[in-house]
Amino acid sequence: MNTEFDPKNYRSDLKPVWCPGCGDYSVIAAIARALANLKIRQENVAFISGIGCSSRIAAYASTYGFHGIHGRALPLASGVKVARPDLTVLAAGGDGDGFSIGGNHFLHACRRNVDMTYIVMDNSVYGMTKGQASPTSEADWCGSKLTPEGPSIPPIQPLEVALAAQASYVSRAFTGDLAELTRQIEEAISHKGFSLVHVLSPCVTYRPEQRGYKDRVHQEWTPTSNRAEAFQRLLEDDGFATGTLFVDPRPPYTPMTAAPASMAEIEADFAI
Template identity: 50%
Template structure:
C-alpha cells in the first residue's frame, strides 16, 4: 500500500448525476478519504455497487469497479476478494438494494466475515424509482404507493448484522464528514467484514428523515463511554429502535477474517495468455 495516496486520487472525471444536496455525495467523499487514509491505491481497489441511486458510485470513483444487478453486489465483491486476497474490496449499496432483494446475501456475507467493507447509503426510501417505501422506511411513512404508510415495522439492519455474527457493526451520518470518514476508515482497517450503515438523506422524496432530523436526534457514541467490544451493551443499543446512533456499535477485537482462517493468500486472478497488454485498462474503461 502506498503512503502517497491522496483523497483526490480516488476521484474520477465523471460528474455525479445525483440530486443537488443528496446525502450520497458526502457518503462517497468519506469512502474516498477513508481509502486514502489507509494507504490504499486506486490500482489495487475494487468498488462494487448494485442498483439504486448508489449504483453508479464506481463510475464516480477512480478505481476498478463493477456496476452489478439489484441486490447482488456482495457476492461479486466476495468472489473478487477471495480470488485476490490482496485486493481492497469495498461494496456500496442502498437500503433497498441491500436490505430487500439483497438481504439474503447480506446475512451470509456478514457470517462469512470476508475481509472487505460494506457501505450502505440508507435514505429510507427508494429514491431512484421516485419515492416508494423501502425496507427501512417508518411504519407510517406516506408515499405514492403507501398512502397510509407501509404498516409494517422497518428492518433493523444493525440487528440483522448482529444476529448473523457480525464482527464490525457501525453507523454514520453522511453530513458529518470527519466522523463519517473515521468510521468508514475503521471498517476498512477491521480484520473481517466491516459494515457501515450510513444515514444518507434523500432531499427529493423523503421530507421526514432529513438532515435537520438527524442533526437533532443523532447520539454520537464518541461523546459517550460506550465500549464497542462489550457485546451485551452493543446489543442493547442496536435493539433500541428509538435512538439514532453514530459510531462503532460493536467490534469483535478477536475477529479473524475468512481468508486467514482458510489460509488464502495467493492471487488467483490471472489474465489469460494471449490477452492484450492493455487488458486491465480495457476492463477499467468498460465498467
C-alpha cells in the same frame, strides 16, 4: 505533501446523478479521504455496488469498480476478495439494495466474515424509482403512491440483524459529520473481516424531512466486543446514535487450502 495519496485522485471525473443536497456526496468524499489516508493505491481497490441511487457511487471513484445488478453487490464483492485476497474490497449501496432484494446476501456476508467493507447509504426510500417505501421506511410513511397508507409493516433493524448474523464490525455514521464518517470507513477498511458501516444519508427529494437528521443524530457509541452490550445499546437506540457499535476480532474467512499437487497427480485418482 505526497500528491499520490490526495483524496482528489480517488474521484473519477464522472458527474454524479445525485440530486443537489443528497447525502451520498459525503460518502464518496469520505471514501476518497479514507483510501488516501490509508495510502491504498487506486488500482488495488475493487469497489462493488448494486443498483439504486447510491449504488452509482462505484463509478464516481477512480478505483476499479463494478456496478452490478440489484441486490447482489455483496456476493460479487465476496467473489472478488476470495479470488484476490490482495485487493482492498469495498461494497456499497442503499437500504433497498442491501436489506430488501439483497437481504439474504446481507445475512450470509455477515456470517461469512470475508475481509471487506460494506457501506450502506440508508435514506429509507427507493429514490431511483421515484420514491417508494424501502425496508427501513416507517410503517406509517405515506409518501408513496405504491403504499398510500404507508407500508404498514415495521422497518427492518439493520444493525440488530447484522449483530444477530455475526457481523464482526458494525458502526453507524451520518453524512452530515464527514470527519466521523471518514474515521469509521478507515476503521472498517482496517478491520480484518466483514465490516458494516450504516450511513444515515438523507434523500432531500423524496424524504425532505430527513434534512432534520442533523438535529437528531448524536455521537454515542464507542467500540465494544461484548455482544450483549451491543444488543442492549440497540434496544435503547432511537435510530440516530452514531459511532462504532461492535468489533469482534474473530478471524476473517479463508477458503480451504491443501498440499499442492500436479495435474498428473490429480488425474491419477481416476486411473484403474
